């Protein structure tokens with residue numbers, strides 16, 4: 001009985017229109033099939049004989065071209081309206097187009113008041129302009145390309161870890177630990193007080209929970225939102241951002257951690273370049289022309305490594321160029337990081353072995369004489385500065401115990417000490433800021449433009 005049912009017309013998806021010429025010719029050689037296209041109108045052009053419509057469903061930068069008899073047009077068929085078109089998919093006679101939908105019916109599903117709509121037809125709105133409309137900016141080409149790249153990069157990162165044998169862990173968003181010094185905390189308040197009986201915060205990093213899991217699964221990762229109440233209006237900070245974090249057990253060398261960082265970065269980037277070339281190209285054409293071709297070059301090169309002490313020597317040679325004068329023992333400022341990257345050839349740069357007193361308690365002591373350092377690493381990239389931070393973790397009970405005692409944290413971190421008592425192993429890990437990663441590969445100046453709904457001080461729209 002089901003055989004008698006009428007076949008629904010095939011839904012045309014914009015991403016499928018990116019057919020090669022040969023595929024299009026093959027599709028056109030078969031009899032045109034009933035097809036249907038749904039999306040939002042990107043342009044309407046009515047001529048005497050014919051009505052042209054471009055509609056987009058968000059699956060690609062490519063629009064579906066609809067060709068119709070002008071009698072099918074209505075007053076509601078405007079830029080921004082949602083439509084459903086029924087017709088036949090045919091080969092397009094136009095050079096720029098492989099296929100087009102010859103319309104038989106056009107239904108305006110949701111009209112759009114074009115005058116009031118803040119996006120305008122065929123206009124390339126600046127990112128700062130569309131940022132004012134977080135509920136509408138995804139209908140703009142730049143933001144929709146960005147969000148497709150973000151989605152592909154997310155999938156690429158997950159598959160990198162999965163293929164390398166890592167277990168994915170959902171680390172908690174609400175936590176009672178503060179991952180010591182990673183950033184300013186958001187404390188959770190509940191109207192009825194004492195919900196948890198202890199102070200609770202939004203997580204600044206999943207690292208300590210990952211360390212727990214690395215003690216059972218060897219290689220683990222997490223990829224989720226993290227929160228820092230940085231009162232900063234900078235182009236590199238958000239109050240809510242995504243971080244990719246990995247932790248590896250049975251690892252005694254910082255080089256092993258750095259290798260994973262480099263492999264992750266290169267694998268994710270080459271996947272994004274091959275999966276969404278047109279979306280990436282839009283950025284390299286209109287937003288950051290200087291970036292064009294640089295990523296491909298960078299992927300072929302090894303990242304460079306210098307020690308913190310070497311970095312300070314390099315910076316001291318150019319001391320007059322900085323607001324903050326570089327000295328051994330001081331934290332590297334963004335101006336220093338950018339200078340170092342330039343000095344080393346505008347390639348991603350690992351800086352290793354930072355002063356012991358600068359870094360959190362969990363980093364492994366290098367036990368190295370008067371200039372006392374820990375086995376820490378930061379990955380700095382052109383135009384951004386710090387992209388990743390990581391370290392070997394202190395797995396030796398006496399070392400970590402005395403450090404926590406000196407900091408007055410021994411009671412709070414009894415559970416962390418337990419990890420060093422019950423089957424402790426040398427281990428290490430790192431975190432990569434996902435938005436900074438997107439900023440770097442696409443050449444986007446402001447971090448607020450690489451996340452769907454940015455949160456920063458004095459701003460929590462929607």
Ligand SMILES: NC(=O)C[C@H](N)C(=O)O
Pocket residue numbers: 179182204205206207245246389390391429430431432
């Ligand atoms: N997992 C990591 O190593 C990241 C580090 N805890 C940070 O917040 O920067």
